[in-house]
Amino acid sequence: SNSSATIYDNLFVENAIDAIACENSSPIIMNNTIDRNSSSRGGISCQQSSPLIKNNIISNGVAGYGIYAFDGSYANVYYCDTWNNSSGDYYGCIPGTGCISADPIFCDTAADNYHLHTSSPCAGTGEGGAEIGAFGIGCGKTVLLSQGPDQQGRALANALVEFYVTNLFIVTDTFNLDVFDSLGWSIIPTHYEVTLDSEETDTVSFIVSIYRKS
Numbered sequence: 001s002n003s004s005a006t007i008y009d010n011l012f013v014e015n016a017i018d019a020i021a022c023e024n025s026s027p028i029i030m031n032n033t034i035d036r037n038s039s040s041r042g043g044i045s046c047q048q049s050s051p052l053i054k055n056n057i058i059s060n061g062v063a064g065y066g067i068y069a070f071d072g073s074y075a076n077v078y079y080c081d082t083w084n085n086s087s088g089d090y091y092g093c094i095p096g097t098g099c100i101s102a103d104p105i106f107c108d109t110a111a112d113n114y115h116l117h118t119s120s121p122c123a124g125t126g127e128g129g130a131e132i133g134a135f136g137i138g139c140g141k142t143v144l145l146s147q148g149p150d151q152q153g154r155a156l157a158n159a160l161v162e163f164y165v166t167n168l169f170i171v172t173d174t175f176n177l178d179v180f181d182s183l184g185w186s187i188i189p190t191h192y193e194v195t196l197d198s199e200e201t202d203t204v205s206f207i208v209s210i211y212r213k214s
Helices: none
Strands: 007-008 011-013 020-023 028-030 034-035 042-047 052-054 058-059 065-070 077-078 082-083 086-092 107-108 113-117 137-139 145-147 154-166 173-178 186-188 189-196 200-212
Touching: 020 086, 042 058, 065 082, 082 086, 107 137, 154 189, 189 200
Parallel strands: 007 028, 011 034, 020 042, 028 052, 034 058, 042 065, 052 077, 058 082, 065 086, 113 137
Antiparallel strands: 107 113, 145 154, 154 200, 173 189, 186 200
């Protein structure tokens, strides 16, 4: 309370109390993802406060609202996705510029992967074209093939392959990425390695050649 803190880039899942609460303050609350909150008030609650709330996802609340402003609060809300919250998405405030209410389409919540699918309505629709929420795009990338000429009796195509990798461990680790084709076509290369520091995320891109002798 009585502060102007900046709260950003956090993931809150299944909180039994307000994931973010402010009182007598003017915080900036941005780029957070709040999912399946069960507070009776909301994923974000503000009392006698004037917060700036932007680029957040507040979804699937099993109790309460997405954003709950009360007791004289004036919340400025922009570029947020509030969706499927039990009591409603807003209480005591209204959505401003860039706000949506749609399924954020996370990659895999069962595995605590809250990156966005490429088809997510939060992808590229935040302030300045950024992603809404704590994480960027992490799955669903379309692989485009570019057909090349036949070479020595081989049908050949090149593909841009992208892996989105996050190191969730507390130490630096090396990840092995393998590429294969389910139809039995030959691929070069089939293996790639990337080393990431703790909690580091990187997009690994490389070209593979897919071919089969005619």
